[in-house]
Amino acid sequence: MPTIADTHIVNRERVQPTHANNYNSAHGGIVMKWMDEIGAMSAMRAARESCVTAQMSRVDFERPIPIGDTALIESYAYATGQTSVRVRIEVAREDPHTGETEETTSAYATFVAVDDGKPTPVPELTAESEECKRLRETALAEEPER
Numbered sequence: 001m002p003t004i005a006d007t008h009i010v011n012r013e014r015v016q017p018t019h020a021n022n023y024n025s026a027h028g029g030i031v032m033k034w035m036d037e038i039g040a041m042s043a044m045r046a047a048r049e050s051c052v053t054a055q056m057s058r059v060d061f062e063r064p065i066p067i068g069d070t071a072l073i074e075s076y077a078y079a080t081g082q083t084s085v086r087v088r089i090e091v092a093r094e095d096p097h098t099g100e101t102e103e104t105t106s107a108y109a110t111f112v113a114v115d116d117g118k119p120t121p122v123p124e125l126t127a128e129s130e131e132c133k134r135l136r137e138t139a140l141a142e143e144p145e146r
Helices: 026-048 129-143
Strands: 007-015 051-062 071-080 085-093 101-115
Touching: 007 026, 026 071, 026 085, 026 101, 071 129, 085 129, 101 129
Parallel strands: none
Antiparallel strands: 007 071, 051 101, 071 085, 085 101
């Protein structure tokens, strides 16, 4: 049975000029692509199957990520349904010289496990540590209505 800790993924992307908008910061669509990819990886760890994006809700862009900074993308699954996995995704800008971070973007997403193109059941997700229980409770309390 997968645990929330099993689904925790952290990834980094250096913001290059090809990722930028007219304001020399990461284009929102690029950031959402990174969020979707990392969120899907968390969902697949929970489902133990391939997963596709069903929905992404309440994507909040709080501040930009300038060219040259690093986008720090973090995700974890916090709940499962019959064939779905709910994932919390957070992004921060990271100064590549100091490691200093600042939250920039967050979202909730639902992925559906698929086998041969059809929805397939997922195992229950457990929270073994106190930290995982806290992550689950926070995500459940803050997730938008579905």
